[in-house]
Amino acid sequence: MKLTEFMTTKIEYVDSDATVYDVVEKMVDRRIRSLVVRDPKEKGGHGVITARDVVFKVLAKGIDPGRMKAEELASKPLFCIDKGASLADALQMMEQQNIARIFVCQEGYIAGVVSMMDIMWAVLILRARGEDVSR
């Protein structure tokens, strides 16, 4: 199964000078758990903020999300995998890097994102279709 079959293609972005509160607002509105922080000055210098980052690094520490910039919280660089990669390749990379989502990239742009949940769904679908899960 190709990554493109089960990746999420709708990527949400915020600019690096947005506040963490803007990020949270977007996460709530769009019902998403992560978004990409775009740096207009640095080409390809994207970062990612997850709900986990917001909770543990900002809210739990009593930091005001309205006073913190997205770029301060974003993890960089993004972990990217080629569009033609397989489910097994993505799984291996996620395990090695200990990350919960991986970006599917092609010629410098982000084509989609694959999360743990997407991987779980893909494996369950492969099982349902009677296809080989290990490939």
Place this chain on the structure above:
Amino acid sequence: MSLGKFFSRDRKEKRVTERMGAHIDLLCEACAAFHQCLIHEDRRLARQVPQMERDADVIRREIVTTIYDGAFLPYLRPDLCRFVSLVDEVFDLLQETANIFLYLQLPELLKGECTRVAFLNLRMCELLRITYEEMLAGAELREKKLGLRIYEKKIDDIKFGLIRDMMTIQIDNFWQGRLLGEFIDNLTGISDRIEDASDHLDVLSVSMR
């Protein structure tokens, strides 16, 4: 007990189950044509869908007639017919979607996600076909049904984004707006109907026990 045991003694039962399989195969073919139609923006492919729907109608009538001509035990017949009409409902909705597409200028912003939904619809049909075969063999359908629910959930998520994007599009013509809304509604509703059909396979499977 598998459905196979019911029809092994009679050719009518075998004929019905084969035609039911062909009915789902045709649905997969129609979904594939519509998916290709969205990829290539080839409206000729959209025109093939109503023809396939008519062919499917012929198969449905043939199945129902054979069933009430004495195939299967009477208590099984209504459920078998119900499954066939649920598959037919998927066809109807797909046909309606294809017909709307003929008159619609699909905005660039929505094209990618609409094509993705059409692809997932096709994948769901293929899984429905597998589930049907498993039901005939008397196998457990739990994993197949979960797979179908996952696809349905994916499409639901995409629908949420499509509606959000749709609201940002400037609509100058009432009919274009209405057709676009109906198109998105129908396209994303196909998966619900496929799920209904798969749920009914479960009912059939339980009836066999």
